[in-house]
Amino acid sequence: MCILIVKDSNKVISNDILVASAHINQHGLGVLWLDNWRVTYHESNDYVVLDTDRPFIAHFRYATIGKISRENCHPFNINDDEILFQNGTVHNLGNKDKTDTQHMAELLKDIPKDRWCEVLEMTECRFVTANLKERTYELYNEYDWIEHDGISYSKENVLNQTLVAVYGTLKKDYSNYHHHLSTAKYVGPGETLDKYPLIIDGLPYLLNKQGVGNYVEVDLFLVDNDTFKMLDQLESHPTWYYRERINIDTKDGTVMSAFVYFNDTVDDTGVHHKTYTQEVSGHSYYGDEVVFHDSCSCIEPIVTRDTYLDELYCDACYLTVHTHQDEINPNDLDVTYESIKI
Secondary structure, eight states, X not given: OOEEEEEOSSOOOOHHHHHHHXXXXXXXXXXXXXXXXXXXXXXXXXXXXXXXXXXXEEEEOOOSSSOSSGGGSSOEESSSSEEEEXXXXXXXXXXXXXXXXXXXXXXXXXXXXXXXXXXXXXXXXXXXEEEXXXXXXXXXXXXXXXXXXXXXXXXXXXXXXXXXXXXXXXXXXXXXXXXXXXXSEEEEEEEESXXXXXXXXXXXXXXXXXXXXXXXXXXXXXXXXXXXXXXXXXXXXXXXXXXXXXXXXXXXXXXXXXXXXXXXXXXXXXXXBSXXXXXXXXXEEETTEEEEOSSOOOSSOOEEEETTTTEEEETTTOOEEEEEEOOXXXXXXXSOOOOOOO
């Protein structure tokens, strides 16, 4: 896991890439600033320090070997002048407290520098060594690096990710979430930095009238290109809903730029909502049986029978559900859903 970013120019990395780097790799951030050759350490959520034209080498950590702690954030000292960054796992190095990268740095200390490349490239990991005194750095296993917009990345899972803010049926655990966003990276809740009118007329509609209405509550997701295209199709972008980037204020006070889907085809009724909510019924129907969702909490569960295991599961979230014969009339329940029987 982890991600290494090498930016030795004055280009600015996109907000989406920084958010993806931080939320996929949440266990610490180490930065070597290439304008003064000093190292600083941060929480991953402090990724905004990289929203700059300053050149740097940055490492976001996802812990696999060694405990989660500030001391286990990269880089690690090889000697008094040189440091090591790593993305990937070197098996049989490190332990429950110490990372494999620190262990590798300790090994390099006793190996002649002209053999470092030979040793490091015996693995499939991506490494960077930097000499703070000479102000130079070197990448290893360079063919495995990804270059994007003139910036080098040790892997591509943080690229082609887009931050989307949803306010309606796509919110976490709501009716469209399990069908469209369950595999996306949930970043967290937030609200629009500016006021907008949220109209609820069966479905929710956000009008693009900045400064009118409320600070609307949203859920933030990182989506890949395929999911992004699917959302455009779902919202009939740009003919019905259309998307634009706006600023979102998160619960920790960070402001993120995210796409939101507006719809200006509906009338502004003057009744502006702050949030759109759905209620979970807790049960649905499979034939004549009432399904009690003691593990599944989907808004619209799709109850299906696994004929091999002879049990019911929700085809939206794949969790097992249980049924009980009951005389409950569906009309007596607050919310009911039709299930699919196969």
